[in-house]
Amino acid sequence: MGECVELAPGLNPPNVAGEAFGPPQPVRVLNRLFRRRRRLALASVLSPPVFWMLFVYLGSLLLLVASAFFALDPDSQKPTTTFTTDNITDALTDSSAIRLFAQTVLIATIVTVTCVLIALPTAFFIAKIAPRWVRRGLMVSILLPLWAGYMVKTYAWRAMVSPAGGNQFAAAGRGGGGFLESVLGWTPGFSKTSVVIALVYLWLPFMVLPIYAGLERLPSSLLDAAGDLGAKPIRTFSSVIVPLLLPSIAAGSIFTFSLSLGDYILLRLVVDGKERVMFGELINSTLGAPNQPLAAAYTVWPLVMIILYLFAMKRAGAFDNL
Numbered sequence: 001m002g003e004c005v006e007l008a009p010g011l012n013p014p015n016v017a018g019e020a021f022g023p024p025q026p027v028r029v030l031n032r033l034f035r036r037r038r039r040l041a042l043a044s045v046l047s048p049p050v051f052w053m054l055f056v057y058l059g060s061l062l063l064l065v066a067s068a069f070f071a072l073d074p075d076s077q078k079p080t081t082t083f084t085t086d087n088i089t090d091a092l093t094d095s096s097a098i099r100l101f102a103q104t105v106l107i108a109t110i111v112t113v114t115c116v117l118i119a120l121p122t123a124f125f126i127a128k129i130a131p132r133w134v135r136r137g138l139m140v141s142i143l144l145p146l147w148a149g150y151m152v153k154t155y156a157w158r159a160m161v162s163p164a165g166g167n168q169f170a171a172a173g174r175g176g177g178g179f180l181e182s183v184l185g186w187t188p189g190f191s192k193t194s195v196v197i198a199l200v201y202l203w204l205p206f207m208v209l210p211i212y213a214g215l216e217r218l219p220s221s222l223l224d225a226a227g228d229l230g231a232k233p234i235r236t237f238s239s240v241i242v243p244l245l246l247p248s249i250a251a252g253s254i255f256t257f258s259l260s261l262g263d264y265i266l267l268r269l270v271v272d273g274k275e276r277v278m279f280g281e282l283i284n285s286t287l288g289a290p291n292q293p294l295a296a297a298y299t300v301w302p303l304v305m306i307i308l309y310l311f312a313m314k315r316a317g318a319f320d321n322l
Contacts (some may be wrong), residue, residue, distance in 0.1 A: 214248030
């Protein structure tokens with residue numbers, strides 16, 4: 001009683017004003033500010049990485065387009081500092097390039113539509129029909145191919161679609177073609193059909209995932225109400241489910257369409273190389289000519305197409321489902 005208790009070394013005396021110990025005053029002010037203004041807190045966290053991504057991504061695109069306005073030195077085959085619009089004019093008026101780009105858009109559209117036709121019933125079964133304890137395993141199986149590398153899957157498809165005499169083993173008389181040729185006796189070979197099949201396999205998970213998420217948010221009461229009103233399953237699917245899933249389909253199509261539109265590596269492995277199938281091959285070959293300014297000018301075609309497509313998908317509500 002009445003004895004003075006000494007504090008251990010390194011301990012501060014209690015705050016006589018009754019304030020709790022905590023971070024310094026400026027930190028407490030920021031904490032209170034961020035609690036009151038959630039959007040400001042979110043902006044402070046996301047602004048640095050978003051700014052960096054925009055700087056790197058948009059900056060590289062601007063430099064790419066800008067390099068199309070420089071002339072090529074015919075002797076050194078390197079860009080000069082001479083300003084010219086000939087590369088853009090050649091890229092936009094080349095009839096063969098226009099036809100190839102139209103074919104590329106067609107293939108990307110076929111891939112996207114095929115992915116939608118496969119993803120809709122698949123995602124519906126997983127979200128609404130399969131037991132809950134099975135759903136997670138089914139979704140993991142859908143996403144499992146994404147764990148493998150792009151080149152691994154591409155070479156696997158080359159081995160599957162290779163026709164008789166289409167690989168080094170068959171050419172040496174030690175094989176009868178790829179997996180499909182050996183097992184089924186039929187293969188699409190190194191053709192446009194193989195390109196579409198391989199692209200659908202590569203990008204299908206990007207379509208299934210947003211559609212599955214959209215179906216998870218879809219109230220089951222809507223399906224019950226449609227059934228009570230006498231709608232058949234097909235009518236319910238086409239008149240109730242699909243219209244409500246359009247934003248989710250648009251979100252998935254951004255991935256399937258844009259990734260198919262810009263692909264060129266797969267084409268070098270599942271196509272015989274006798275003709276160009278997609279626009280990326282033209283850009284790649286022009287860059288290796290080497291003619292960097294003209295190759296940069298050719299990229300204007302897919303860039304404009306992707307920008308227009310993104311605007312169209314934004315109006316469809318795709319970005320609300322990403």
